[in-house]
């Protein structure tokens with residue numbers, strides 16, 4: 001390997017062929033076949049192209065390997081994660097010695113060994129970090145390839161690509177299924193044009209009071225008990241219980257759950273108290289938590305007799321009894337079929353009750369210590385992660401204890417991990433096929449040959465046709481991402497005021513403005529209203545004082561729904577610049593569009609609080625639906641961002657960051 005740059009962001013590059021002679025990608029004999037197959041012109045494009053790969057996991061490793069072997073000259077790869085043992089069965093750029101190291105750096109280093117002629121630059125970071133990966137960063141690429149595993153990051157990259165006009169080749173696999181979707185702004189559907197399936201949810205009372213399957217107990221352990229004991233303080237469940245009441249769930253049960261939650265908060269507080277080791281030994285935290293959660297709470301539920309008329313009653317457990325006694329001959333370790341299992345398959349056998357209590361005791365104390373340490377260092381609190389051994393031990397133990405109480409078959413740690421992590425086994429060959437198809441689509445994207453580009457799907461469960469491909473669909477006129485317009489403005493967030501922005505937006509193109517000529521203009525940051533015709537309190541304030549930083553966007557919406565939304569991306573302006581808001585060469589700004597007549601929720605919106613309304617627009621127009629200003633009169637005050645800096649930003653809705661936590665069974 002000719003270069004061994006090791007720091008984040010530095011290039012791994014080599015200009016020397018493996019035989020020591022100087023070669024370029026174009027001239028090196030190793031690329032003779034690729035050149036012959038692809039043709040001189042396309043191969044030349046490939047060699048000089050700049051490709052961004054987001055994600056260096058299952059698909060990402062395959063993709064990087066393919067890209068460097070084909071001869072893509074400049075590749076950057078972003079991944080926020082480090083290598084885990086469980087990645088090694090399919091992420092072939094990694095070996096055991098790499099465990100714990102950043103995926104991006106190792107992937108880049110290994111890929112370079114396959115082709116030392118290319119230039120490959122790794123970033124061990126989150127792609128959502130706009131200070132590194134903003135508009136200017138994205139626009140330097142010819143094509144972006146996604147190899148991600150979550151909706152949130154996929155939607156983020158989609159938006160960055162739509163904003164900057166850089167083609168995106170999206171990909172995903174789940175078990176034997178996979179797909180590749182080329183995305184070209186204005187020509188094809190974007191990732192957000194089609195609403196993605198929402199994750200499976202369970203009624204609160206099933207999870208909290210009347211579980212009947214292992215998954216109910218696992219969801220309870222992972223999403224309720226774990227965050228209640230170790231999570232961030234604000235993770236309050238009041239809102240969830242309010243919603244359960246609204247959804248018509250049993251009022252007595254909900255009141256009971258509220259009482260339990262108060263007690264749980266007291267327990268949680270005691271975990272976070274700083275205590276010395278001697279006190280810790282005295283304090284029987286495990287027993288206190290156990291007897292509240294598995295005894296007192298269950299006894300209280302039992303007292304609600306109506307609940308158990310048609311259900312088998314749960315049987316409370318007692319810490320001392322469960323940890324010391326062999327209940328019903330339960331001490332024997334068993335695998336799922338009841339036969340003794342070899343000790344090496346620890347994860348695959350169902351633990352006895354005694355063992356489960358032991359696992360509960362150890363994992364609880366380990367997590368309590370970690371939670372306390374994080375708290376004292378003012379660091380982020382614990383959150384469930386299937387690859388965190390303590391968290392998985394805790395969820396396995398508590399889910400199985402609950403299962404025993406409710407006469408549900410306990411599960412092995414392996415099975416719990418599968419369910420808790422929403423894991424559909426990742427299959428190396430599926431990733432390989434999809435990464436191959438992704439490179440082919442990248443070639444079309446590179447040439448901007450959208451008529452040749454295809455949406456590719458792989459379905460290995462259907463034997464008649466494994467791979468099918470269809471021409472790209474047209475953009476959805478109701479999409480709230482690709483039907484908006486995007487412009488970049490250079491501002492000084494500490495000096496530029498909201499009034500400056502408003503003025504520049506309204507100003508004509510001849511005067512250097514955006515020319516967003518509308519009668520009633522609304523300015524938003526995400527779903528937060530910053531100003532409209534009746535509300536101008538924020539106009540004199542600087543962008544910084546309104547909480548707007550570089551990399552964020554201000555959305556200009558037309559109150560009358562004639563024009564499509566325009567999102568203004570905040571970019572840094574040098575201090576010497578005269579303009580307060582500089583749109584650059586206004587002749588290069590997009591022609592602002594009109595709105596569509598469609599009724600469709602903004603994909604970023606939370607159904608409960610971000611509403612859309614039907615808007616009439618001139619024929620042939622297309623744009624995103626307008627965000628409705630709730631009840632204009634009644635909530636006008638609430639919507640305003642007050643001078644003291646408080647904002648009423650509606651919870652969970654941050655359309656321009658795409659930052660909405662979702663839990664779903666997602667594509668790999």
Ligand SMILES: Nc1ncnc2c1ncn2[C@@H]1O[C@H](COP(=O)(O)OP(=O)(O)OP(=O)(O)O)[C@@H](O)[C@H]1O
Pocket residue numbers: 054055056057058059060078079080081086087103125126127128147148149150153426667668
């Ligand atoms: N916001 C993000 N920024 C950068 N990289 C991301 C982001 N979100 C996800 N990734 C990366 O995308 C990759 C997806 O790969 P993959 O689906 O194989 O997941 P994995 O974490 O390696 O495997 P598994 O989830 O099965 O353990 C991961 O390496 C992950 O770190």
Ligand SMILES: [Zn+2]
Pocket residue numbers: 189190191192193194475476479480481482483
């Ligand atoms: Zn779209």
